[in-house]
Amino acid sequence: MSLLVVGSVALDTVETPFGLVNEALGGSATYFSTAASFFTPVKLVAVVGQDFPDHHLSFLRQRQVDLAGLQIAPGRTFRWSGYYEYDMNSAHTRDTQLNVFASFHPQLPEAYSSCPFVFLANIDPELQMEVLQQVGKPRLVALDTMNYWIETKREALTKAVSMVDMVVMNEAEVREFGENASLIKAARRILGLGPRYLIIKKGEDGAVMVTASGFFVAPAYPLEDVRDPTGAGDTFAGGMMGYLARCGEPAIPNLRMGMIHGSVLASFTVEDFSLERLKVLTNDEIHNRVQEFKNFSCFVED
Amino acid sequence: MSLLVVGSVALDTVETPFGLVNEALGGSATYFSTAASFFTPVKLVAVVGQDFPDHHLSFLRQRQVDLAGLQIAPGRTFRWSGYYEYDMNSAHTRDTQLNVFASFHPQLPEAYSSCPFVFLANIDPELQMEVLQQVGKPRLVALDTMNYWIETKREALTKAVSMVDMVVMNEAEVREFGENASLIKAARRILGLGPRYLIIKKGEDGAVMVTASGFFVAPAYPLEDVRDPTGAGDTFAGGMMGYLARCGEPAIPNLRMGMIHGSVLASFTVEDFSLERLKVLTNDEIHNRVQEFKNFSCFVED
Numbered sequence: 001m002s003l004l005v006v007g008s009v010a011l012d013t014v015e016t017p018f019g020l021v022n023e024a025l026g027g028s029a030t031y032f033s034t035a036a037s038f039f040t041p042v043k044l045v046a047v048v049g050q051d052f053p054d055h056h057l058s059f060l061r062q063r064q065v066d067l068a069g070l071q072i073a074p075g076r077t078f079r080w081s082g083y084y085e086y087d088m089n090s091a092h093t094r095d096t097q098l099n100v101f102a103s104f105h106p107q108l109p110e111a112y113s114s115c116p117f118v119f120l121a122n123i124d125p126e127l128q129m130e131v132l133q134q135v136g137k138p139r140l141v142a143l144d145t146m147n148y149w150i151e152t153k154r155e156a157l158t159k160a161v162s163m164v165d166m167v168v169m170n171e172a173e174v175r176e177f178g179e180n181a182s183l184i185k186a187a188r189r190i191l192g193l194g195p196r197y198l199i200i201k202k203g204e205d206g207a208v209m210v211t212a213s214g215f216f217v218a219p220a221y222p223l224e225d226v227r228d229p230t231g232a233g234d235t236f237a238g239g240m241m242g243y244l245a246r247c248g249e250p251a252i253p254n255l256r257m258g259m260i261h262g263s264v265l266a267s268f269t270v271e272d273f274s275l276e277r278l279k280v281l282t283n284d285e286i287h288n289r290v291q292e293f294k295n296f297s298c299f300v301e302d
Numbered sequence: 303m304s305l306l307v308v309g310s311v312a313l314d315t316v317e318t319p320f321g322l323v324n325e326a327l328g329g330s331a332t333y334f335s336t337a338a339s340f341f342t343p344v345k346l347v348a349v350v351g352q353d354f355p356d357h358h359l360s361f362l363r364q365r366q367v368d369l370a371g372l373q374i375a376p377g378r379t380f381r382w383s384g385y386y387e388y389d390m391n392s393a394h395t396r397d398t399q400l401n402v403f404a405s406f407h408p409q410l411p412e413a414y415s416s417c418p419f420v421f422l423a424n425i426d427p428e429l430q431m432e433v434l435q436q437v438g439k440p441r442l443v444a445l446d447t448m449n450y451w452i453e454t455k456r457e458a459l460t461k462a463v464s465m466v467d468m469v470v471m472n473e474a475e476v477r478e479f480g481e482n483a484s485l486i487k488a489a490r491r492i493l494g495l496g497p498r499y500l501i502i503k504k505g506e507d508g509a510v511m512v513t514a515s516g517f518f519v520a521p522a523y524p525l526e527d528v529r530d531p532t533g534a535g536d537t538f539a540g541g542m543m544g545y546l547a548r549c550g551e552p553a554i555p556n557l558r559m560g561m562i563h564g565s566v567l568a569s570f571t572v573e574d575f576s577l578e579r580l581k582v583l584t585n586d587e588i589h590n591r592v593q594e595f596k597n598f599s600c601f602v603e604d
Contacts (some may be wrong), residue, residue, distance in 0.1 A: 295515040296516060
């Protein structure tokens with residue numbers, strides 16, 4: 001089944017202890033779509049400027065990503081510049097230029113409105129709600145966000161959260177939005193707003209799903225070399241949602257296996273800068289790493 | 303099979319956002335023995351002062367812990383005082399009084415020398431090696447340590463590590479002792495010194511076992527309320543080693559299931575101060591939580 005994503009397409013300048021890229025392909029919707037495209041057809045809604053390089057569009061088309069919802073606006077593409085130190089769990093921003101993203105309003109092509117799976121990547125919660133007004137009755141809508149919206153638009157974000165089935169946040173965001181130092185208590189408070197599933201991203205410690213009735217703890221792949229963590233969270237979400245859309249039903253076993261696939265895709269993304277690793281990734285490599293996950297997290301009963 | 307532990311028995315004064323205890327039962331060997339005693343007979347080697355309360359000894363005896371190796375020396379018992387803030391991943395020390403622990407030299411009763419499973423809790427690596435000179439050919443010897451010994455006795459610690467089968471450390475200690483920002487690279491370097499198994503404790507993110515041929519990732523129990531994290535790591539080690547000693551063979555499936563049992567025991571310890579929760583813990587509660595672990599970490603293949 002098809003999967004709609006609304007988010008950013010960007011040009012990223014990133015420095016880590018292992019190298020540097022200048023104006024490389026980036027953005028939440030880009031990582032998400034590319035990861036999801038290994039499992040299901042993806043429709044992308046975003047905006048780029050007239051300076052956006054053609055070969056990036058060709059790459060997305062080659063991944064079978066539907067670009068009918070990608071606006072090409074007068075002006076420059078959204079740019080982000082940042083760096084990571086040896087502790088690569090947190091990015092340090094050097095510069096953000098919103099450019100054409102500043103006046104972005106998502107407009108869904110007619111054919112997108114019946115999309116059964118929808119992912120609202122990290123953008124202004126007001127824009128996330130504009131998207132919800134343009135879709136019919138999807139089987140699953142998931143939402144990502146960031147500390148900036150929690151701090152500047154809590155009311156709108158709370159409303160948006162109440163309208164979706166799933167929320168995807170990192171640990172610090174869960175504690176901040178749920179206003180509790182206990183991760184699980186904060187999670188329960190967020191579920192109290194309406195969503196059925198909360199997925200907590202824990203970086204190199206994997207991810208946890210919290211529902212009214214239980215938990216699922218997905219490990220992260222123990223990587224020796226992380227070259228650039230940019231896009232790991234969006235790749236995780238893309239792998240998970242892509243897998244779910246392929247299954248067609250957001251049943252718990254599919255959600256669990258979706259989280260494993262998300263972790264697998266993210267483990268490849270961080271092995272190289274930008275989308276370089278995903279560009280050469282094969283289905284066999286994904287399959288093999290899913291098997292490795294099974295091997296290193298299974299235990300038998302006595 | 304029986305399990306020998308050498309470590310500290312202490313009186314702890316601990317403050318957390320959820321309460322305070324004054325001179326409560328503590329120490330690495332205490333938490334370790336109590337946790338392990340749910341699975342196997344434990345022999346304890348440590349020292350206390352003449353001020354050590356009798357009822358603590360009675361408690362350990364009631365847990366079937368063999369105290370023939372517990373020295374009662376003239377002077378005061380080892381005391382530690384510390385506090386935790388809302389982020390309970392790290393303890394802040396207020397005061398450490400070594401007292402009788404300052405001149406401690408482990409002396410194993412004759413009957414202890416044939417113990418097949420041995421755990422050297424966090425003490426001076428020179429003392430850990432004194433213990434190794436007094437044991438025969440155990441099936442498995444494991445060693446724990448801390449940043450203080452890494453920084454002040456790296457050479458002795460390196461030698462002790464080379465003499466054991468298993469090393470148990472937290473994440474920061476692995477990075478510091480293995481001298482690499484990449485946890486997995488640091489882990490490989492430690493395994494290069496001789497041990498077959500490295501167990502990395504990650505607090506509320508579980509534990510990872512690294513061997514020459516693979517990984518095992520054990521989740522932590524997602525707890526809503528952590529009242530006092532003191533002793534969690536020693537409880538984890540005690541549950542794991544106790545389970546292994548009960549199995550009799552340190553085969554990989556037993557090690558994996560041992561780590562799950564260690565995580566289960568630790569999840570109980572942190573629910574209350576000192577050993578209060580372990581004092582009332584039942585085998586049924588352990589069994590049920592192991593089942594929960596299975597439920598929240600299993601996933602099926604597509």
